[in-house]
Amino acid sequence: MRSCLFIVLLLCLGSAGASADAGDSSTAQRYTFYEIISHDGVPLNVVETGNPDGAPVVFLHGFSQSYLSWRAQLDDPELAQRFRLIALDLRGHGASGKPWLPEAYRGHEPWADDLAMVMQTLDIHQPWLVAWSFGGFVALDYVRRHGQAPLAGLLFTGSHGGLIRRPVGEAPEYSNDLQAAIDNAREFMGLMSVEPVPEDVRVRGEFSHVMLPPYVRRAFVGKNLDNVDLIDELTLPMLLVIGEDDFSMNVETISETLAHKSNIELSVYPGVGHSPFVEATPQFNAELVELISRGQAAQP
Numbered sequence: 001m002r003s004c005l006f007i008v009l010l011l012c013l014g015s016a017g018a019s020a021d022a023g024d025s026s027t028a029q030r031y032t033f034y035e036i037i038s039h040d041g042v043p044l045n046v047v048e049t050g051n052p053d054g055a056p057v058v059f060l061h062g063f064s065q066s067y068l069s070w071r072a073q074l075d076d077p078e079l080a081q082r083f084r085l086i087a088l089d090l091r092g093h094g095a096s097g098k099p100w101l102p103e104a105y106r107g108h109e110p111w112a113d114d115l116a117m118v119m120q121t122l123d124i125h126q127p128w129l130v131a132w133s134f135g136g137f138v139a140l141d142y143v144r145r146h147g148q149a150p151l152a153g154l155l156f157t158g159s160h161g162g163l164i165r166r167p168v169g170e171a172p173e174y175s176n177d178l179q180a181a182i183d184n185a186r187e188f189m190g191l192m193s194v195e196p197v198p199e200d201v202r203v204r205g206e207f208s209h210v211m212l213p214p215y216v217r218r219a220f221v222g223k224n225l226d227n228v229d230l231i232d233e234l235t236l237p238m239l240l241v242i243g244e245d246d247f248s249m250n251v252e253t254i255s256e257t258l259a260h261k262s263n264i265e266l267s268v269y270p271g272v273g274h275s276p277f278v279e280a281t282p283q284f285n286a287e288l289v290e291l292i293s294r295g296q297a298a299q300p
Contacts, residue, residue: 031074036121038091039113040104045095046118049074050085055152055292056127058115059087060135062158063220064188066094066208069132071201072281079285083292086127088118090138092216094208102219111138112145119150126152128292132277133248136161140227143234153237153295155288158246158274162227163234164257172221174214185209194245194273201278231261237295238264241284243272 034046047067050057057079061069067087074085089096091114092105104110115138119127129151131139136159143151175181185206189197192205240258242249251268258264267287269276277284 034122036118038110038117040099040110042091042097042099042104042110042114044091044097044114044118045089046086046122047074047088048084048086048122050080050083052084054081054083055296056084056086056124057288057292058118058124058127058129059085060115060129060131060138061087061090061093062133062135064093064209064212064217065132065205066211068094068204068208070130070277071204072278073130073285073288076281076285078289082289084124086118086122086124088114090114090135092219093212098213098216100215102222105216105219106222106224108141108144108224112141115139115142116146126150128152128155128288128295130155130288131157131159131161133158133274135159137223137225137227140230143236144227144230148234148236151236153239153291155239155241155291157241157276157284158243158248160240160249160254162225163231164250164254165228166225172217174217176214178210181210181214182206191247192273192275193279194243194271195279197275197278231258234261235263237291237298239267239287239291240264241267241269241276241287243274243276243279244268244270245272246274248274 030049032048034048036044036046038044045067059067059070059073061067066089070087073079074087079085091110092098118124129139131154136156139154139156140161188209189202189205196202197205240254242251242254244251255266258266269280269283272279
């Protein structure tokens with residue numbers, strides 16, 4: 001009898017959880033989730049919201065994060081009214097698959113082909129790629145492998161995508177100690193902005209950070225992040241949104257290196273760090289709308 005009651009209780013709790021998720025009032029827009037199997041069998045977690053007939057915008061998050069990084073964009077009423085909004089968990093991250101072999105992370109091909117598979121499966125044509133931090137490298141992995149023609153344009157934030165040569169440093173060590181991962185997640189989120197982000201943003205970032213296993217982190221050490229050779233080839237409309245106080249960006253170097261590129265704009269946010277899309281959401285979202293509007297107006 002007790003066993004039966006326990007089973008009934010579990011079923012009731014499960015039903016209550018499903019109902020709460022479906023009607024979450026904190027989510028401004030309805031999300032549709034997809035599990036898309038990539039070229040090498042890795043399941044990719046993809047979320048879509050917004051206007052299905054609008055210009056497609058694909059969001060690529062940073063290292064150790066997830067699609068949740070983009071809640072301030074996915075839930076924005078104006079963006080959702082104008083655009084078809086798609087975000088994915090990169091391989092190894094969030095709710096996507098986490099292959100064991102280091103080779104699954106180290107080349108340009110896995111990341112580029114994941115994005116290509118998402119675009120093919122969801123019938124996404126001429127998307128704008130919006131990429132944060134490591135996501136900028138993924139965007140250029142795609143350009144390197146599949147070319148620029150399938151894309152409408154690029155917006156990088158907290159990222160130069162390897163167009164600026166990176167200094168060589170010692171590879172970090174990643175422990176299998178879960179408590180160390182939790183402690184590191186708290187430190188990591190503290191570095192992502194000048195002022196502390198809202199608690200819900202911090203918590204989502206910390207949980208996402210812990211979901212990236214140590215063996216995946218170690219595999220990243222061997223990935224080529226140098227895309228300097230692509231600078232003169234890039235002809236897409238491109239905007240770099242950089243926080244003036246971003247610890248990972250040298251605004252002067254970026255400006256000087258890309259000054260000869262008329263298709264690449266630089267927008268610097270004073271008093272902002274590595275996460276302009278969270279730290280200065282209204283300004284960032286407005287610039288995204290303006291970038292896409294200009295691009296659409298320039299089309300023949």
